[in-house]
Amino acid sequence: MTHPGLLRVEGLVCRFGGLVAVDGLSLVLGQGQLMGLIGPNGAGKTTVFNLLAGAVRPTAGRIFYRDHDITGHKAHRINRLGLARTFQNIRLFGELSALDNVLVGFHGRLEANFLSAILRLPGYVAAERRMLDRAAELLDLVGLGGLQDERAGNLAYGQQRLLEIARALATRPCLLLLDEPAAGMNPQETAQLAVLVRRLRDELGLTILLIEHDMHFVMNLCETLVVLDHGKVIARGDPARVRRDPGVVEAYLGAEVDLDAREAPGA
Amino acid sequence: MDALQQIINGLTLGSLYALIAIGYTMVYGILRLINFAHGDVLMVGCYLAWFGAVMFGLPWWAALMGSMALTALLGVLIDQGAYRPLRQAPRISALITAIGVSFLLENLGLVVFGGRPKAFERPEIFNQILQWGDLRVLSLSLWVPVITALILAGLLLIIHRTRLGMAMRALSRDMVTVQLMGIDTNRVVAATFALGSALAAAGGIFWAMKYPQINPLMGVLPGLKAFVAAVLGGIGNVTGALLGGLVLGMSEILLVAWLPELAGYRDALAFVLLIGILIFRPTGIMGEELPE
Amino acid sequence: MSRISRWFDPGPLPAQSESRGRDSGLTILGCLGLAALLWLIQAQGGGYVVHMTTLAGLFAVLAVSYNLINGVTGQFSLEPNAFVACGAYVTALLTLSPAEKEMTFILEPLIWPFAVISLSLPVALVIAGLVTTLMAFVMGFPVFRVRGDYLAIVTLGFGEVIRVIANNAQSVTNGPLGLKGIPHLTNIWWAWGLAAVTLFVVMRLVNSSYGRALKAIREDEVAAEAMGINAFWHKMLAFTVSAFFEGVAGGLLGHLITTISPSLFTFFLTFNLLIIIVVGGLGSTTGAVLAAVLFTFGGEWLRVVEEPLDLFGLDIPGIPGMRMVVFSLILMACMIFARQGILGKHEFSWRWLIALARRRGGRA
Numbered sequence: 001m002t003h004p005g006l007l008r009v010e011g012l013v014c015r016f017g018g019l020v021a022v023d024g025l026s027l028v029l030g031q032g033q034l035m036g037l038i039g040p041n042g043a044g045k046t047t048v049f050n051l052l053a054g055a056v057r058p059t060a061g062r063i064f065y066r067d068h069d070i071t072g073h074k075a076h077r078i079n080r081l082g083l084a085r086t087f088q089n090i091r092l093f094g095e096l097s098a099l100d101n102v103l104v105g106f107h108g109r110l111e112a113n114f115l116s117a118i119l120r121l122p123g124y125v126a127a128e129r130r131m132l133d134r135a136a137e138l139l140d141l142v143g144l145g146g147l148q149d150e151r152a153g154n155l156a157y158g159q160q161r162l163l164e165i166a167r168a169l170a171t172r173p174c175l176l177l178l179d180e181p182a183a184g185m186n187p188q189e190t191a192q193l194a195v196l197v198r199r200l201r202d203e204l205g206l207t208i209l210l211i212e213h214d215m216h217f218v219m220n221l222c223e224t225l226v227v228l229d230h231g232k233v234i235a236r237g238d239p240a241r242v243r244r245d246p247g248v249v250e251a252y253l254g255a256e257v258d259l260d261a262r263e264a265p266g267a
Numbered sequence: 268m269d270a271l272q273q274i275i276n277g278l279t280l281g282s283l284y285a286l287i288a289i290g291y292t293m294v295y296g297i298l299r300l301i302n303f304a305h306g307d308v309l310m311v312g313c314y315l316a317w318f319g320a321v322m323f324g325l326p327w328w329a330a331l332m333g334s335m336a337l338t339a340l341l342g343v344l345i346d347q348g349a350y351r352p353l354r355q356a357p358r359i360s361a362l363i364t365a366i367g368v369s370f371l372l373e374n375l376g377l378v379v380f381g382g383r384p385k386a387f388e389r390p391e392i393f394n395q396i397l398q399w400g401d402l403r404v405l406s407l408s409l410w411v412p413v414i415t416a417l418i419l420a421g422l423l424l425i426i427h428r429t430r431l432g433m434a435m436r437a438l439s440r441d442m443v444t445v446q447l448m449g450i451d452t453n454r455v456v457a458a459t460f461a462l463g464s465a466l467a468a469a470g471g472i473f474w475a476m477k478y479p480q481i482n483p484l485m486g487v488l489p490g491l492k493a494f495v496a497a498v499l500g501g502i503g504n505v506t507g508a509l510l511g512g513l514v515l516g517m518s519e520i521l522l523v524a525w526l527p528e529l530a531g532y533r534d535a536l537a538f539v540l541l542i543g544i545l546i547f548r549p550t551g552i553m554g555e556e557l558p559e
Numbered sequence: 560m561s562r563i564s565r566w567f568d569p570g571p572l573p574a575q576s577e578s579r580g581r582d583s584g585l586t587i588l589g590c591l592g593l594a595a596l597l598w599l600i601q602a603q604g605g606g607y608v609v610h611m612t613t614l615a616g617l618f619a620v621l622a623v624s625y626n627l628i629n630g631v632t633g634q635f636s637l638e639p640n641a642f643v644a645c646g647a648y649v650t651a652l653l654t655l656s657p658a659e660k661e662m663t664f665i666l667e668p669l670i671w672p673f674a675v676i677s678l679s680l681p682v683a684l685v686i687a688g689l690v691t692t693l694m695a696f697v698m699g700f701p702v703f704r705v706r707g708d709y710l711a712i713v714t715l716g717f718g719e720v721i722r723v724i725a726n727n728a729q730s731v732t733n734g735p736l737g738l739k740g741i742p743h744l745t746n747i748w749w750a751w752g753l754a755a756v757t758l759f760v761v762m763r764l765v766n767s768s769y770g771r772a773l774k775a776i777r778e779d780e781v782a783a784e785a786m787g788i789n790a791f792w793h794k795m796l797a798f799t800v801s802a803f804f805e806g807v808a809g810g811l812l813g814h815l816i817t818t819i820s821p822s823l824f825t826f827f828l829t830f831n832l833l834i835i836i837v838v839g840g841l842g843s844t845t846g847a848v849l850a851a852v853l854f855t856f857g858g859e860w861l862r863v864v865e866e867p868l869d870l871f872g873l874d875i876p877g878i879p880g881m882r883m884v885v886f887s888l889i890l891m892a893c894m895i896f897a898r899q900g901i902l903g904k905h906e907f908s909w910r911w912l913i914a915l916a917r918r919r920g921g922r923a
Contacts, residue, residue, distance in 0.1 A: 053785055055781060055784075055785065074784070074789075075781075075784040075785050076784045076785075076786075076787050076788055076789045076790070079784075079785060079786060079787035080787050084785075084786070085785055087782065087785075091779050091781065091782040091785075092778075092779075092782070093774065093775045093778035093779060093782065093783075094778055094779075095774070095778055095904055096771065096774060096775070096778065100771055100774075103768065103771055104771050104772060104775045104783070104786055104788070105786050105787070106768070107768045107769070107771060107772045107775075107786075107787070107788055108786060108787020108788055109787065110768050112768075114764065114767075114769050114796055117763070117764065117767035117768060117769050118760055118763045118764055118767070119763075120763065124767070127768075128767070128768065131768065167786060168786070170786075171786050171787050299708070300708075301708050301711065301712060349891060349895070352895050353894065353895065356898065358708065359633075359635050359841075360894050360898055362635060362708060362711060363833065363837060363890070363894050364890075364891055364894040364895065366830060366833060366890075367834075367887050367888075367890035367891040367894060368887075368891065370830050370883070370886070370887040370890070371884060371887035371888065371891065374880055374883035374884045374886075374887055375884055377880045377883070378880040378881055378884060487826075488719075491712070491715065491716070491719065494712060495712070495716070498709070498712075531723070531726065531727035532723055532724070532727055534719060534723050535719065535720040535723040535724070537716070538713075538716030538717065538719060538720050539720075541712070541713060541716055542701045542713065542716075545701065545704065545705050545709060545713065546701055546704060549705070
């Protein structure tokens with residue numbers, strides 16, 4: 001089954017001084033796909049996200065989003081086009097409340113200008129009310145319903161990760177990049193997260209690309225995987241195939257070990 | 268001959284800016300802090316030298332040395348008292364405190380010394396007018412670049428050939444790792460402030476000899492311009508500070524020489540250059556990319 | 560939390576939506592109360608008290624504006640003295656009569672059209688505000704390309720450039736001689752009226768989606784950009800709004816002290832404002848107003864250390880300039896020990912006051 005390419009990356013290269021972080025990455029992500037980007041530490045995965053989201057400028061290569069060439073575009077422009085992300089090291093607006101964090105996500109698409117905001121013109125007031133309702137919905141969706149007024153910096157680590165997702169959702173994306181969303185979560189939270197991610201794809205129609213180290217999480221959730229090592233793609237395909245790829249095993253473990261034999265705790 | 272005259276003037280002014288800029292650049296390189304108080308430390312150095320010469324009748328070189336030593340101490344005091352408590356605080360807090368220290372020194376100076384400028388004795392050796400044909404040059408203008416070069420050579424020796432210098436260079440790359448290596452970073456930072464402040468005192472004293480008067484606000488504009496010079500040359504880089512200082516000094520002198528109608532705007536030149544360099548080459552002449 | 564701040568903690572506050580009507584009513588009541596107080600001061604207070612109250616109002620405007628770019632948006636700028644100077648000069652040049660201008664500009668005649676026009680104060684103020692806003696807009700392009708610490712130096716530099724221009728452009732600003740004989744049109748109502756408008760506009764902005772965007776930029780600019788916020792334009796928004804009010808306040812300042820010259824608008828003014836917003840709480844608009852009033856009156860009260868004191872028969876000579884030393888020490892102490900200032904990032908609100916009164920009053 002072929003999907004039309006929502007995201008198309010061709011020969012992406014990223015060099016920092018002498019270090020090549022990403023070396024000729026190409027991939028195609030179809031509408032509605034759930035793809036995992038995995039690889040050992042330092043493989044360049046977050047750099048790929050930074051390149052896709054516009055936080056870092058690629059040294060070479062092209063990125064196409066819905067056939068638009070978005071290579072080198074600024075982060076906020078890429079976000080407006082429909083690409084949202086979360087961060088590996090949580091980057092919430094710590095002093096603001098959870099609700100305000102999500103509300104910020106709506107601001108990029110606010111149609112009222114600052115004058116109508118100052119004068120509280122009806123157009124702005126209506127938009128604000130809509131944003132408030134929608135923000136509350138998103139917080140409920142990720143399971144943070146009662147924590148609206150909590151200072152974001154005071155939330156538990158797992159809650160902060162969920163808040164980042166809610167905030168990203170507020171920007172109305174079509175493509176969601178999740179950078180280690182399960183990091184620091186216990187097995188129960190991880191299971192709930194998996195359910196949430198599936199809901200995001202099934203109910204909200206999002207296309208999702210995620211980075212994760214939790215193999216059990218990734219193998220069960222993603223339909224297709226791309227494996228990165230030292231900035232290069234060393235394998236791609238469905239989880240069953242990738243798991244058996246000797247190159248992948250070696251990259252992760254440096255020896256011949258059967259990945260199937262490793263069971264996640266409480267599985 | 269006129270061109271040569273201007274070049275010498277530019278070299279002198281540039282050297283003075285360089286001496287002051289070095290202190291800024293060293294502190295910024297390590298702490299990522301713009302030490303707003305640096306220009307005022309220079310002012311204190313001048314007054315200390317003045318005291319030494321006028322009150323104690325010291326010969327100029329003794330007053331200079333003594334002032335440099337005491338000013339170094341002041342720099343360390345400021346760091347330990349005002350900046351050290353804020354090492355872990357957000358950068359804006361340290362910046363605001365630096366402004367506070369600057370303000371404090373200026374106002375203390377006004378309170379203690381009054382706003383009226385005091386005359387500064389120019390020692391005989393610097394007061395000769397040397398003449399070659401059309402060229403009339405104050406001996407000070409020739410001595411300053413030479414002395415600056417010597418001081419700079421000494422400093423570069425310290426930075427590249429001593430353990431302290433190595434620690435300073437390492438610290439400007441990665442403070443956390445250096446701490447983990449067991450090096451007492453506070454000592455190194457204090458030494459950096461001491462060196463920078465001593466140099467600023469020297470720069471200030473020669474400045475005071477050149478425009479022979481001192482007042483409590485004398486350090487403000489030279490300080491600001493010296494910071495611009497440091498940015499021009501590439502912040503964090505000592506040789507860059509020298510280059511930046513020379514470029515700025517030269518540009519000011521040439522502006523006054525070629526466009527005398529705009530002479531009143533010479534103080535604004537530094538900032539025009541600053542805007543320019545920040546737009547076109549933010550890392551400065553010698554700069555390397557500073558890690559975010 | 561320290562013991563002091565714990566006393567001020569009213570516990571969980573009721574939701575904002577529940578008390579909106581009551582809060583608006585209280586605010587209107589508060590404004591009427593303030594107006595009554597001002598009328599009383601104007602009628603009963605001596606010239607000195609009226610002058611200080613007027614000055615306090617202008618400083619409130621400056622503090623609120625400065626806090627918008629510095630505290631709310633987190634951009635460490637040192638710009639106010641440049642914009643205040645611009646506003647003061649433009650307004651004065653527009654309101655002075657042509658005859659006065661001819662008398663003042665003795666070295667070089669004033670350029671056209673300033674030489675011939677004379678406008679009313681409100682019109683001149685608006686024009687000055689717009690000119691300052693335009694200046695900020697143009698400045699914004701190079702200024703906001705640079706990182707945080709450099710921003711301070713660049714904006715400080717602009718202030719210096721403005722001062723240098725004011726000192727040299729003889730035919731526009733009359734150089735170091737400055738402008739004198741500016742009509743004393745600023746009264747307590749102008750100052751506090753402007754303060755009310757400024758507070759209204761800024762609070763409305765800060766409490767809107769735009770305010771959230773500005774705070775997001777302050778908290779984490781990279782994340783804000785990733786969420787679709789064009790940081791550059793939002794910084795520009797805060798900067799130009801600040802500039803407008805700083806310019807208008809500058810115009811009123813000129814018409815209060817009736818003589819302006821380049822030496823009046825040095826970085827000392829900016830540093831004073833910095834102290835005010837830090838003490839009030841970087842990021843708190845109401846804190847800025849509070850601190851501005853405290854600073855203006857407290858500063859006057861502090862003059863006492865500059866006068867000779869007769870303490871228990873001991874003659875302590877006055878030390879002129881000591882006030883500023885004390886202010887610097889206050890700033891430094893604040894940064895080292897009480898970085899949040901008085902209100903931190905919180906705002907004064909009626910809900911807070913009532914909840915606190917209930918909690919403390921109930922105990923009594």
